[in-house]
Amino acid sequence: MVQAKSRSWLDESEEPEHEITLDLSEVKCATDFFWDDSRYVVWVGGRGCGKTVTATAKVVRYVEENPGARGLIIAPTYPMLKGGTLVTFFEWFPPELIAEYNRSQDEQFIRTTNGCI
Numbered sequence: 001m002v003q004a005k006s007r008s009w010l011d012e013s014e015e016p017e018h019e020i021t022l023d024l025s026e027v028k029c030a031t032d033f034f035w036d037d038s039r040y041v042v043w044v045g046g047r048g049c050g051k052t053v054t055a056t057a058k059v060v061r062y063v064e065e066n067p068g069a070r071g072l073i074i075a076p077t078y079p080m081l082k083g084g085t086l087v088t089f090f091e092w093f094p095p096e097l098i099a100e101y102n103r104s105q106d107e108q109f110i111r112t113t114n115g116c117i
Contacts, residue, residue, distance in 0.1 A: 030054045034061075052088040059089075063097060067114040 030050050033043045034057060043051050073089065075081035100111040111117050
C-alpha cells in the first residue's frame with residue numbers, strides 16, 4: 001500500500017491535507033516510479049497498467065513538496081492526452097488543489113493553489 005503524501009513533514013503524526021491511497025503491491029515498477037525522486041523519471045508500460053494513476057499520485061506529492069514548481073504531462077498523441085491521460089488525471093487529482101484550469105486551444109495549463117503550473 002502506498003500513500004501519496006509528503007515525506008517532508010516535520011510531525012509525522014500530522015494528517016496530510018490531500019491523500020490518495022493506492023495498492024501498488026502487485027506492480028513493483030509502480031512503487032519504484034512513485035518513490036523515485038530523480039529529476040527525470042519515465043515509466044513505459046501497456047495500457048491499463050497504472051501509469052497515469054501512479055503518476056497523478058506522484059504529482060500530488062510533488063506539488064505539496066515543491067510550491068511554485070513547473071511540470072509537464074505528456075502522451076504520445078494529443079487525442080491520447082485528451083481522451084485518456086487527462087481524463088484519468090482529473091479523476092484522481094484533488095480538485096481543491098486546482099486554482100485555475102486554462103484549456104484554451106493555444107495553451108493548456110493547471111495552476112495549483114500553491115502556485116505550481
